[in-house]
Amino acid sequence: MAGFYGTKNKTMDRHVLLRDVDVPDIREYDVYVANGGYEAWKKALTTMKPDEVTAVVKDSGLRGRGGAGFPTGVKWSFIPKDVFPKYVVVNGDESEAGTFKDHQIIDGNPHQLIEGVALCAYAVQAKTSYIYLRGEFYEPAKTLQKAIDEAYAHGMLGKNVLGSGFDIDMYIHMGAGAYICGEETALLSSLEGQLGQPRLRPPFPAVQGLYAKPTVINNVETLANVPPIVLNGAQWYRQYGTEKSPGTKIFCVSGRVKRPGNYELPLGKYTVRELIEMAGGIIDGRPVKGVLPAGSSAPILPASALDTKLDYESVQAAGSILGSASFVILDDTVDIVWAARKMVRFFKHESCGKCTPCREGTYWALKLYDKILSGRGTLEDVNMIGEVAAQMSGKCFCLLGEFATSPMQSTLKHFRAEYEAFIANHQGGKMNGYTDELIREGVIAGPDGVIARH
Amino acid sequence: MLKEKRAADIEKVLAKYPPERKRSAVMPLLYIAQEEYGYCNDEAVREVAEIIGCDPTEVRSIVGFYTMFYKQPVGRYVIDVCDDLPCALRGADKFVTHCEKKLGIRAGQTTPDGKFTLNTVMCIAACDRAPVAQVNREYHYDLTEESFDRLVDELSRS
Numbered sequence: 001m002a003g004f005y006g007t008k009n010k011t012m013d014r015h016v017l018l019r020d021v022d023v024p025d026i027r028e029y030d031v032y033v034a035n036g037g038y039e040a041w042k043k044a045l046t047t048m049k050p051d052e053v054t055a056v057v058k059d060s061g062l063r064g065r066g067g068a069g070f071p072t073g074v075k076w077s078f079i080p081k082d083v084f085p086k087y088v089v090v091n092g093d094e095s096e097a098g099t100f101k102d103h104q105i106i107d108g109n110p111h112q113l114i115e116g117v118a119l120c121a122y123a124v125q126a127k128t129s130y131i132y133l134r135g136e137f138y139e140p141a142k143t144l145q146k147a148i149d150e151a152y153a154h155g156m157l158g159k160n161v162l163g164s165g166f167d168i169d170m171y172i173h174m175g176a177g178a179y180i181c182g183e184e185t186a187l188l189s190s191l192e193g194q195l196g197q198p199r200l201r202p203p204f205p206a207v208q209g210l211y212a213k214p215t216v217i218n219n220v221e222t223l224a225n226v227p228p229i230v231l232n233g234a235q236w237y238r239q240y241g242t243e244k245s246p247g248t249k250i251f252c253v254s255g256r257v258k259r260p261g262n263y264e265l266p267l268g269k270y271t272v273r274e275l276i277e278m279a280g281g282i283i284d285g286r287p288v289k290g291v292l293p294a295g296s297s298a299p300i301l302p303a304s305a306l307d308t309k310l311d312y313e314s315v316q317a318a319g320s321i322l323g324s325a326s327f328v329i330l331d332d333t334v335d336i337v338w339a340a341r342k343m344v345r346f347f348k349h350e351s352c353g354k355c356t357p358c359r360e361g362t363y364w365a366l367k368l369y370d371k372i373l374s375g376r377g378t379l380e381d382v383n384m385i386g387e388v389a390a391q392m393s394g395k396c397f398c399l400l401g402e403f404a405t406s407p408m409q410s411t412l413k414h415f416r417a418e419y420e421a422f423i424a425n426h427q428g429g430k431m432n433g434y435t436d437e438l439i440r441e442g443v444i445a446g447p448d449g450v451i452a453r454h
Numbered sequence: 455m456l457k458e459k460r461a462a463d464i465e466k467v468l469a470k471y472p473p474e475r476k477r478s479a480v481m482p483l484l485y486i487a488q489e490e491y492g493y494c495n496d497e498a499v500r501e502v503a504e505i506i507g508c509d510p511t512e513v514r515s516i517v518g519f520y521t522m523f524y525k526q527p528v529g530r531y532v533i534d535v536c537d538d539l540p541c542a543l544r545g546a547d548k549f550v551t552h553c554e555k556k557l558g559i560r561a562g563q564t565t566p567d568g569k570f571t572l573n574t575v576m577c578i579a580a581c582d583r584a585p586v587a588q589v590n591r592e593y594h595y596d597l598t599e600e601s602f603d604r605l606v607d608e609l610s611r612s
Contacts, residue, residue, distance in 0.1 A: 094579045095576075095577060095579070096577070097538045097539055097540055097576070097577040097581070098539070098540045098577065098581050099577070099579060099581075100579045100580055100581055100582060102579070103579045103580065130470075134579070135520070135522040135591075136522075136534075136575075136578045136579065136588060136591065137579070138588075138591035138592065139591070139592055139593060171470040173470070173478075173481070173482070174481065174482065174485065175481070175520070175522075176481055176484070176485075176520035176521070176522040176523055177520050177521035177522035177575075178519065178520050178521070179576065190481070191478060192475070192477065192478055193475075193477035193478045193479065193480040193481070193506070193516070194477075195515060195516065195519045196519065196520070211472065211475055252581070252582070253582070254540040254543070254544075254581035254582055254584075255539075255540055255543040255544070255581075256543055256544075260544075260581065260582035260583075260584075261582045262582070295540075295577075296539065326581075328539060328540050328543070328581075329543075330543070334543065339539060339543075342538065342539040342542055343539055346538060346539070346576055346577070349576055350576065352519075
């Protein structure tokens with residue numbers, strides 16, 4: 001189902017990724033082709049060697065858009081040449097709270113993703129690609145499957161594409177509701193039919209990935225960048241962005257802004273403040289309290305950081321991470337303790353259970369938050385939250401364990417006074433604003449004095 | 455038996471993976487089984503295990519791991535409402551409370567007539583269109599209390 005509004009500002013004359021904003025029907029094969037679609041694929045197959053495709057992506061400086069920001073061309077170059085088969089796996093698990101960019105790419109511009117996957121497959125000489133989509137992308141998956149079928153029907157996928165001798169098959173694999181499967185090794189396990197739990201690295205997926213064969217794993221947005229790079233060249237791509245963060249990036253803006261949505265911008269050109277302005281500013285013109293630059297996983301930035309430029313290095317220098325660039329905006333009506341609890345609840349729910357510090361830490365941290373929010377908290381509980389987070393940090397297999405400490409540690413760092421004020425103001429369980437969910441979850445008594453559940 | 459009833463679909467799923475890697479098909483096969491049986495019951499688990507050639511216990515562990523495989527019977531319409539932080543910043547908690555009142559059940563429960571199951575879920579990648587829900591995995595964006603009531607009334611009649 002279509003229906004995204006797309007980017008509402010006109011910061012980009014022509015979008016590189018969210019081309020559905022400029023050309024509404026670009027999800028259709030004919031419209032995509034009429035707008036330069038599959039030209040990069042033809043160019044690569046007929047005039048470029050696989051290594052040349054990798055080289056141009058390397059030169060473009062494209063960095064992984066899923067969160068880690070690792071240089072994409074470098075990743076491809078790690079794939080050994082003499083081991084077969086190899087695989088391309090696309091990470092479309094998009095599950096970070098506040099992230100909805102891959103959703104729009106798949107719904108609005110699916111052929112650009114398919115072309116990007118094909119180019120990656122050609123560059124590393126993989127004949128089979130799997131696009132792993134989160135289970136909730138049932139409808140986007142239908143759109144994407146239709147586009148894949150069209151690409152096959154027009155000879156862009158399948159055997160001996162365009163007479164090049166290159167065979168390529170592309171399949172969608174649906175997840176079933178597990179945030180952890182966005183972690184690349186957990187995704188591979190899930191794709192192999194195992195529990196979606198992370199694996200120890202090394203070996204890295206480039207050496208032993210899917211079925212222990214060399215595997216490239218890239219995010220949906222990352223691969224959607226590849227066709228315009230291959231078609232127009234690395235220098236063209238570098239007209240956008242900064243030296244270290246080239247290109248454009250989709251910023252998902254959600255929370256307390258007037259026009260939440262996806263905004264594609266050149267990296268490093270605008271600030272967080274300007275991004276919020278593009279999204280219509282804060283509801284009722286209220287002041288910003290804090291910003292989560294990459295959903296629940298990124299340390300919160302206080303309002304004093306609003307002039308931070310939107311690129312990987314600047315956000316890191318400000319004390320957070322750009323990650324998937326899912327900006328959740330909190331205004332002064334938002335209680336930080338409540339917001340932190342929501343995020344901790346998320347991680348408690350999504351912990352895969354493999355590592356004790358994460359599994360148990362998120363469980364006990366949520367208990368502490370519930371205690372505080374129900375009006376029975378003490379300052380000792382606040383310290384304990386910090387301790388639980390410290391005990392988890394650096395002790396887990398994958399980054400989820402690390403991310404889970406972010407909402408705790410960063411809100412304590414910037415907003416400790418709010419925790420203390422909350423405890424002072426809510427002794428005895430006088431709640432306002434947070435009651436609904438806590439009553440529903442049975443943590444506190446409802447207005448009629450009845451504990452609802454548990 | 456799934457093998458007879460959904461033979462074509464099963465074959466299509468198995469064709470996606472290398473023949474010696476049938477286990478990769480466990481999730482798509484469980485979706486097929488769930489469509490047939492309504493949830494992942496013992497029958498579903500046993501049949502999927504047989505198709506991919508592994509122990510039912512291993513399939514059971516997959517069912518347990520992923521939230522979208524139902525362990526118990528669910529309503530004809532499963533309504534998943536996101537109440538994660540980005541949605542909650544746009545009224546999702548209040549909205550869920552309204553959903554509970556409208557359906558007369560708590561989140562996590564199924565109406566006595568077996569028509570609706572209401573769940574709260576973690577982020578479903580549509581935070582710009584909150585409050586947002588999925589009904590049998592189809593998105594419903596920009597919901598209001600009124601539009602939710604209309605939706606439920608419509609589904610009740612169907």
